[in-house]
Amino acid sequence: VKHYYWEGTDTHGVLHEGALDSETLSVARENLLRRGFFRLCCWKIQHSRLHRVLSNHEITEILLQLHRLLKSGVELDDALSFAVHEQKDRFLSFLLCRMREDLRNGLSLSSALQRYHTFPKLVGKMIEVAESSGRLPEVLGMLLEFYQFQQSIIQEQKRLLNYPLVVFSIFIVLSLGSIIFMVPMFKRMYIGLGDELFWLTRMLLNLSDSLRIHPENWILGSLICGALLVAIYRILGFSWLLNLIPGGKRLRESVRMLFYSRGMEIMLSTGVHLQEALALAEEMLPRLLRKRIAPVRKAVDSGKSLREAYSMVSIFSPMFVKMIALGESSGHLSSSFARIGTQNQESLKKIMAWANTLIEPVLMILIAFGVLGFLLSMYLPLFKMSERF
Known part of the structure; x- marks a missing residue:
C-alpha cells in the first residue's frame, strides 16, 4: 500500500x-x-519517511502553527486544517491530515501523535499530560520554546563549523589546481635529477601525473567519498565534525547536558511523572550515553533518591548533584533543573568563545605547514640543480 x-x-x-x-x-x-x-x-x-523522526526544524514548524492558532482561540480541528494550508512540505501536510482524521475518529491529539514514529515520545507524553490538565496551548508553547532553543544551539554549532570548512575547501581547491597545472611545469626542469629528487617532490610529481592521466579514478573516488560522507551525516548528523575542532568534544558534552536539563525541566514543570521524565530524557541522548546514565532511572525505580541516583554516574558533576539535592529537599525539582540549564548555557557560551579563538590560529598553522611542504618540494630540487653549475 x-x-x-x-x-x-x-x-x-x-x-x-x-x-x-x-x-x-x-x-x-x-x-x-x-x-x-x-x-x-x-x-x-515515501514510506521510509514515516519511520524517521522529524527534525528539530520540522517539529518547531508544526508546534509554531498549532500554538499560534490554539492561543488565538481556534478549535483544534480547524487549527490542523489551517496548518495544512500553510505547509509547504507535502510530507508534513500528510501527517497533519492523518492527525486530523484521527481526531475526527475520536482519538485525542496525544494518541494521534503516538500512532506515528515521526514524533518524539517527549512531545506525545507532554501533550497527553496537557490534555488531561486542560493546558494544551500553554504546553505547546513550552514545547515550542524548547525546540526553538535546541534549534538555535544547533545553528550556533553549525556557524562554528562554517569558517574552517570554507577555508579548508578553498585551500584544497587551490592545492589541486597547483598540483595539476604548476607541478608539470617544474617537472620538465627536474628530469635530469632522477632519484636525487626530494621524496616529497617525487610524491607530488606522481600525484600530478595520476590526476592528469587518470582523472576518472579520482572522480570515482571523490564520488564514493562524497556518498560515504552523506551517509555518515545522515546517521550521525553534523555533530561528529565538532570532534575535529579544538574543544569540540567538550562542546558536544555541554550541549547534551544542556538539552538533558532543559528537557527534564519542562517535563517536570508540565506534570510528567519523574520516572517517565527520566526515561524520555534518556532518549534525547546518543545511544552510548544512554547506557551510561541508565543506572539513574534504575536506581530511582528501586527506591533511591534522585540525588543518590545521579551521584552514581560520573558524568554528572558534584555541583549538578548538589543542586538536585536542593530541589528534592525543597520540592522544586523543575526549578533546580532550570538553574542547571542556565549554568550549562553559560558554560556553553564560554566553550564556544574559546573554540572560536582557537580555530583560526590552528587553521592558519595547518595551512602554513601545507604551503611550506609545497614550497620545499618545489624549490629544494632547484637548489640541488644550482649546486651542479
Whole structure:
C-alpha cells in the first residue's frame, strides 16, 4: 500500500485536502473522483519517511502553527486544517491530515501523535499530560520554546563549523589546481635529477601525473567519498565534525547536558511523572550515553533518591548533584533543573568563545605547514640543480 497526499475541489469549488492509502496512483484518483473531488493533485509520500523522526526544524514548524492558532482561540480541528494550508512540505501536510482524521475518529491529539514514529515520545507524553490538565496551548508553547532553543544551539554549532570548512575547501581547491597545472611545469626542469629528487617532490610529481592521466579514478573516488560522507551525516548528523575542532568534544558534552536539563525541566514543570521524565530524557541522548546514565532511572525505580541516583554516574558533576539535592529537599525539582540549564548555557557560551579563538590560529598553522611542504618540494630540487653549475 502506498501513501498519498492530495488536494482537490468539490462541486462547489471549495478546496479540500487529505491523506489517502492506495495500491496505485490511478486507483487513488478514481477513489477521490467517486467521492466528488475534481482538479486533483496527488503527491506520493515515501514510506521510509514515516519511520524517521522529524527534525528539530520540522517539529518547531508544526508546534509554531498549532500554538499560534490554539492561543488565538481556534478549535483544534480547524487549527490542523489551517496548518495544512500553510505547509509547504507535502510530507508534513500528510501527517497533519492523518492527525486530523484521527481526531475526527475520536482519538485525542496525544494518541494521534503516538500512532506515528515521526514524533518524539517527549512531545506525545507532554501533550497527553496537557490534555488531561486542560493546558494544551500553554504546553505547546513550552514545547515550542524548547525546540526553538535546541534549534538555535544547533545553528550556533553549525556557524562554528562554517569558517574552517570554507577555508579548508578553498585551500584544497587551490592545492589541486597547483598540483595539476604548476607541478608539470617544474617537472620538465627536474628530469635530469632522477632519484636525487626530494621524496616529497617525487610524491607530488606522481600525484600530478595520476590526476592528469587518470582523472576518472579520482572522480570515482571523490564520488564514493562524497556518498560515504552523506551517509555518515545522515546517521550521525553534523555533530561528529565538532570532534575535529579544538574543544569540540567538550562542546558536544555541554550541549547534551544542556538539552538533558532543559528537557527534564519542562517535563517536570508540565506534570510528567519523574520516572517517565527520566526515561524520555534518556532518549534525547546518543545511544552510548544512554547506557551510561541508565543506572539513574534504575536506581530511582528501586527506591533511591534522585540525588543518590545521579551521584552514581560520573558524568554528572558534584555541583549538578548538589543542586538536585536542593530541589528534592525543597520540592522544586523543575526549578533546580532550570538553574542547571542556565549554568550549562553559560558554560556553553564560554566553550564556544574559546573554540572560536582557537580555530583560526590552528587553521592558519595547518595551512602554513601545507604551503611550506609545497614550497620545499618545489624549490629544494632547484637548489640541488644550482649546486651542479
